[in-house]
Amino acid sequence: MAVHGVAHAAEVLYAGLFAQQHRGQEGAGMVVSDGKLLHVHKGAGLVQEVFHGHRLSGLPGNLGIGHVRYSTCGAPRAQNVQPLVAECADGAWAIAHNGNLTNAGQLRRSYQQSGAIFQTSTDSEVLVHLLADPYYRSRVRRVGRALAELQGAYSFVLMTRDSVMAARDPYGFKPLVVGRLGEGYVFASETCALRQIGADYLREVEPGELITVNAKGLSSYRFAEPAARGAQCVFEMVYFARPDSMVFGYNVHQTRVAYGMRLASEHPVAADIVIPIPDSGMSAAIGYSRASGIPLDMGFIRNHYVGRTFIMPETGQRVAGLNLKLAVLPETVAGRRVIVVDDSIVRGNTVRQRVALLRACGATEVHVRISCPPTRRPCFYGIDFATETELAAAHREVEEIRVCIGADSLGYLSEEGLLAPFKDGPARFCRACFNGDYPVEVADRQGKLAMEPGAVAVPAEDTSEERT
Numbered sequence: 001m002a003v004h005g006v007a008h009a010a011e012v013l014y015a016g017l018f019a020q021q022h023r024g025q026e027g028a029g030m031v032v033s034d035g036k037l038l039h040v041h042k043g044a045g046l047v048q049e050v051f052h053g054h055r056l057s058g059l060p061g062n063l064g065i066g067h068v069r070y071s072t073c074g075a076p077r078a079q080n081v082q083p084l085v086a087e088c089a090d091g092a093w094a095i096a097h098n099g100n101l102t103n104a105g106q107l108r109r110s111y112q113q114s115g116a117i118f119q120t121s122t123d124s125e126v127l128v129h130l131l132a133d134p135y136y137r138s139r140v141r142r143v144g145r146a147l148a149e150l151q152g153a154y155s156f157v158l159m160t161r162d163s164v165m166a167a168r169d170p171y172g173f174k175p176l177v178v179g180r181l182g183e184g185y186v187f188a189s190e191t192c193a194l195r196q197i198g199a200d201y202l203r204e205v206e207p208g209e210l211i212t213v214n215a216k217g218l219s220s221y222r223f224a225e226p227a228a229r230g231a232q233c234v235f236e237m238v239y240f241a242r243p244d245s246m247v248f249g250y251n252v253h254q255t256r257v258a259y260g261m262r263l264a265s266e267h268p269v270a271a272d273i274v275i276p277i278p279d280s281g282m283s284a285a286i287g288y289s290r291a292s293g294i295p296l297d298m299g300f301i302r303n304h305y306v307g308r309t310f311i312m313p314e315t316g317q318r319v320a321g322l323n324l325k326l327a328v329l330p331e332t333v334a335g336r337r338v339i340v341v342d343d344s345i346v347r348g349n350t351v352r353q354r355v356a357l358l359r360a361c362g363a364t365e366v367h368v369r370i371s372c373p374p375t376r377r378p379c380f381y382g383i384d385f386a387t388e389t390e391l392a393a394a395h396r397e398v399e400e401i402r403v404c405i406g407a408d409s410l411g412y413l414s415e416e417g418l419l420a421p422f423k424d425g426p427a428r429f430c431r432a433c434f435n436g437d438y439p440v441e442v443a444d445r446q447g448k449l450a451m452e453p454g455a456v457a458v459p460a461e462d463t464s465e466e467r468t
């Protein structure tokens with residue numbers, strides 16, 4: 001998120017980050033500028049925790065950027081929390097990144113071989129080095145030239161002491177919007193942040209566009225042509241984004257309701273109640289109930305003091321979180337045929353547990369309906385979808401998965417159903433995790449810890465005698 005030209009930028013960023021907490025729970029931070037100095041505060045934890053007891057008035061300025069971290073590259077540790085800040089030859093820069101760069105490993109190795117030192121194990125840091133590189137520093141439109149070196153998925157916000165910038169990759173993988181707040185401007189991943197701070201939505205940052213806001217106002221240019229084949233992440237619509245956001249021009253809740261309605265027509269079954277997995281299955285369950293005429297009821301109660309388990313970085317945390325997160329209402333499910341609606345099955349551990357819980361509480365039949373197709377391939381563009389071997393659907397047919405999770409029936413939304421709500425451009429969406437058709441070549445497929453210390457073999461110093 002970024003703001004420019006707003007009073008008390010830190011307070012505005014705080015509110016906007018808070019609204020987007022669902023996008024990352026591991027760390028949070030912000031950098032604001034008073035025109036002379038960049039003021040930084042960041043740390044591990046939720047927005048409220050990181051800024052607890054920290055007076056936002058200690059972060060003066062009317063421009064800044066902020067970030068909530070969900071690690072898809074680099075371990076969940078303090079150094080990797082963004083924004084990243086660097087002192088370059090021409091002044092201080094701060095950057096914050098959403099997405100995954102598919103050529104970051106190559107760029108990093110190349111800079112390291114030239115003697116550069118990296119402070120983090122994230123892919124994002126290569127942009128700092130490109131910005132500092134004299135080759136780009138001396139050229140017009142240097143930021144655009146640096147961005148054009150990157151491949152993969154990125155929505156970036158950047159700042160100097162007096163300007164903020166926002167850029168989106170040519171495929172448009174990740175959402176990024178611009179809004180107006182009084183005389184100032186705001187950039188955010190989701191429109192829910194704009195609404196939270198009272199900003200008006202203007203438009204999306206276009207794929208391949210770099211927008212700069214400074215004392216002269218807003219200016220924009222294309223640093224790359226938009227890719228002929230767009231690749232907006234359809235998983236934002238399925239799970240990631242907040243239901244009250246507009247993402248890629250579509251309301252997320254309404255899209256999920258449409259998924260549920262389509263799911264009911266693709267996979268009908270006789271049952272007594274439809275229950276959602278809260279919160280992610282709620283909108284699709286409403287749609288399923290609406291289209292099937294089967295009443296919607298509350299079968300699970302969610303403990304809101306446990307965060308989003310899908311985006312927890314470690315499997316152990318996810319499993320512990322799952323155990324604490326949901327409780328069944330036996331009064332709702334006992335003696336009934338139940339349809340459970342959820343957004344996706346990734347590893348399968350979640351849904352297996354839930355089916356067993358429902359049976360233990362007296363459900364006579366459990367039918368599972370999933371509002372996206374089987375997740376068969378990993379994501380290399382910014383969603384932490386396990387390795388292929390961990391994915392429940394990577395090498396299993398639907399019937400095998402049904403047996404694994406212990407359900408009476410299992411139905412996934414078709415790929416046609418997934419794209420059906422996007423009347424003006426289904427081809428603009430990435431769905432590689434469902435069909436393996438990756439829109440951008442992935443140079444490094446080494447997983448999210450590939451840049452951790454020790455992950456790359458460093459050649460030992462050559463102590464042999466020099467030969468002439």
Ligand code: SF4
Binds near residue numbers: 234381383
């Ligand atoms: S592979 Fe899946 S999760 Fe990754 S960007 Fe594409 S649609 Fe989104």
